[in-house]
Amino acid sequence: MSAIFKHELHNYFHSLTAYVFGAFLLAFVGIGAMYYNIQYSISNFEYVLSFGSLVFVVIVPILTMRVIAEEKKQKTDQLLYSLPITTVQVILGKYLALLVLYLIPLAIISIYPLIFAQFGQVYLPTAYGSIFAFFVLGAALIAVGTFLSSLTDNQGLAAGVGIAVILLNYYSVSLSEYATATALGSVIALLVIYVLLGLVIRYVTGNSSLAYWIAFALAAATVALFVADSAAFEGLLPNVMNQLSLFERFNTFVNGIFDVSAIVYYLTVIAFFLFLSVQSLEKRRYH
Amino acid sequence: MITVEHLTKCYGDFLAVDDLSFEIDEGHVYGFLGPNGAGKSTTMNIMTGCLSATGGHVRVDGYDVFETPKEAKRRIGYLPEQPPLYLSETPEEYLRFVGQAKGLKGQALEEQIAGVMEQTRIREVRRRPISALSKGYRQRVGIAQALLGDPRVIILDEPTVGLDPIQIIEIRELIRQLGQHHTVILSSHILSEVQAICDKILIINRGKLIAFDTPEGLEKRLLAPSQITLTADGPEETVRSILGEVPHITGLEVTGAGGERTAVRLKTDLEDIYDLSRQIFFAFAGRQVALLELALKKTDLEDIFLELTEQTAGESQENGEEENP
Numbered sequence: 317m318s319a320i321f322k323h324e325l326h327n328y329f330h331s332l333t334a335y336v337f338g339a340f341l342l343a344f345v346g347i348g349a350m351y352y353n354i355q356y357s358i359s360n361f362e363y364v365l366s367f368g369s370l371v372f373v374v375i376v377p378i379l380t381m382r383v384i385a386e387e388k389k390q391k392t393d394q395l396l397y398s399l400p401i402t403t404v405q406v407i408l409g410k411y412l413a414l415l416v417l418y419l420i421p422l423a424i425i426s427i428y429p430l431i432f433a434q435f436g437q438v439y440l441p442t443a444y445g446s447i448f449a450f451f452v453l454g455a456a457l458i459a460v461g462t463f464l465s466s467l468t469d470n471q472g473l474a475a476g477v478g479i480a481v482i483l484l485n486y487y488s489v490s491l492s493e494y495a496t497a498t499a500l501g502s503v504i505a506l507l508v509i510y511v512l513l514g515l516v517i518r519y520v521t522g523n524s525s526l527a528y529w530i531a532f533a534l535a536a537a538t539v540a541l542f543v544a545d546s547a548a549f550e551g552l553l554p555n556v557m558n559q560l561s562l563f564e565r566f567n568t569f570v571n572g573i574f575d576v577s578a579i580v581y582y583l584t585v586i587a588f589f590l591f592l593s594v595q596s597l598e599k600r601r602y603h
Numbered sequence: 604m605i606t607v608e609h610l611t612k613c614y615g616d617f618l619a620v621d622d623l624s625f626e627i628d629e630g631h632v633y634g635f636l637g638p639n640g641a642g643k644s645t646t647m648n649i650m651t652g653c654l655s656a657t658g659g660h661v662r663v664d665g666y667d668v669f670e671t672p673k674e675a676k677r678r679i680g681y682l683p684e685q686p687p688l689y690l691s692e693t694p695e696e697y698l699r700f701v702g703q704a705k706g707l708k709g710q711a712l713e714e715q716i717a718g719v720m721e722q723t724r725i726r727e728v729r730r731r732p733i734s735a736l737s738k739g740y741r742q743r744v745g746i747a748q749a750l751l752g753d754p755r756v757i758i759l760d761e762p763t764v765g766l767d768p769i770q771i772i773e774i775r776e777l778i779r780q781l782g783q784h785h786t787v788i789l790s791s792h793i794l795s796e797v798q799a800i801c802d803k804i805l806i807i808n809r810g811k812l813i814a815f816d817t818p819e820g821l822e823k824r825l826l827a828p829s830q831i832t833l834t835a836d837g838p839e840e841t842v843r844s845i846l847g848e849v850p851h852i853t854g855l856e857v858t859g860a861g862g863e864r865t866a867v868r869l870k871t872d873l874e875d876i877y878d879l880s881r882q883i884f885f886a887f888a889g890r891q892v893a894l895l896e897l898a899l900k901k902t903d904l905e906d907i908f909l910e911l912t913e914q915t916a917g918e919s920q921e922n923g924e925e926e927n928p
Binding site: 318319320391393397399400401402601602 | 648651652653654655672673674683685687688690691692696700701703704706
């Protein structure tokens with residue numbers, strides 16, 4: 317695992333990726349800090365991070381697009397398969413390298429609240445709590461990006477889908493206001509989600525009947541529940557959209573609450589998408 | 604060293620490897636021969652753990668590739684058909700990564716890197732990016748990668764494909780040297796190549812092993828049920844009636860008739876082909892028909908290969924499909 321980790325880090329620093337990623341993050345947070353903290357003299361650094369979180373839409377896909385897609389394209393994944401290391405080690409090594417890359421600009425950012433504290437009252441626990449949450453939020457998005465990169469051998473496609481997914485996630489709370497709140501609408505949306513879930517399962521496991529049965533069982537259960545108690549589905553769709561939003565949970569930290577359940581949520585997302593990445597990579601061996 | 608038992612691999616409905624079993628001993632150069640799409644790459648990918656099998660086992664030095672992949676893979680160095688190189692790196696950086704991934708550290712790592720660079724003669728390009736190297740050098744870097752960790756078996760998938768004649772000779776020479784210290788398995792669809800470097804040849808077609816022998820053994824084996832061509836000074840009916848009296852002729856084909864002379868190709872199942880030619884000679888002599896030409900055709904590997912692959916093609920009626928990587 318350490319070999320993969322070192323190799324990846326070495327690669328990032330020998331290409332532009334690391335610098336572009338760091339520069340973007342620092343520039344965006346810098347603009348936010350100038351705007352909120354300096355121009356408007358607001359002492360809350362967490363607002364800057366809330367503003368800065370939008371930059372993830374662009375920089376996370378740029379960072380993660382090549383991580384596995386490029387290996388597939390150059391056929392170097394053959395080497396990884398034949399080396400005496402496991403797929404889990406490959407994914408973890410790559411993911412940890414991405415995290416380190418992300419931590420470097422973040423370490424610079426963590427100095428800002430201390431600097432501002434020299435010139436006024438900064439409530440440091442909220443600032444650093446938010447920086448920590450900012451890190452975990454980014455880590456979760458990087459895990460999502462890693463998975464998307466494992467689905468294709470085309471970097472551009474991985475980046476494009478990544479931007480779309482993160483953007484959709486960013487605006488999912490705003491969009492949820494426009495989503496139908498009726499019970500029937502929610503059921504229909506759930507059925508669509510099951511179909512998509514089934515497709516993902518089929519793609520990742522290559523097992524069609526498993527995918528069909530899972531989707532079918534979920535759909536049957538939902539319809540049965542709807543018939544029994546349709547009121548339970550009132551407002552479910554907007555609720556689900558709210559729940560799926562990674563960014564919404566981050567705002568809790570910005571508001572000054574250190575929400576442990578949100579951290580657990582992010583960690584679950586990370587574990588889930590890394591697991592899917594491993595499966596996606598393993599799938600090529602089992603096609 | 605390597606045991607392959609009842610290996611089967613399906614891609615959907617297509618059977619790429621069909622109940623393949625063979626055993627490979629230590630310290631020889633083995634050649635995997637077969638037409639394109641015969642299942643060579645698939646078999647090699649399974650042997651190195653890059654691909655799962657639908658059924659069967661592969662054991663390397665007693666370790667199952669699927670159950671104990673780490674132990675098995677440590678004993679194998681693999682160069683896939685397309686060398687898996689990171690083009691932006693230099694050979695030195697690339698080899699360092701592969702060495703570390705194979706569990707080498709510190710002094711041992713540096714020594715091994717220097718050793719394999721020496722062996723594959725890539726020292727002079729070690730600081731140049733791989734993207735700037737010629738195909739021959741890239742192939743060498745690929746082989747150097749396979750050699751790291753001093754594996755007992757080295758598996759090379761079509762190592763000379765796409766190289767120019769001089770590079771081919773150099774790579775063959777390198778493989779021959781490797782054969783002195785390692786078990787080498789290489790695949791090829793070029794007969795002369797396999798004949799030139801390998802001690803033993805496995806011919807596979809449509810996923811089945813159809814021959815496993817030394818080059819000489821294969822030739823000898825297929826010389827026995829061989830062909831005799833003759834031209835006799837007489838009309839076709841006479842020649843047919845004379846040959847009808849000779850036992851052990853399994854096939855008779857008139858290749859040229861007309862006027863006074865008749866040319867015939869014979870097949871036989873007799874072990875001793877000279878004995879048959881003696882009988883033919885006396886049969887014609889007894890009827891006072893002159894034999895103008897009598898030739899025993901010594902089959903070369905090319906014929907064996909064609910014959911073997913055609914045989915299996917005739918047996919199964921499937922359409923030939925391209926091999927999946």
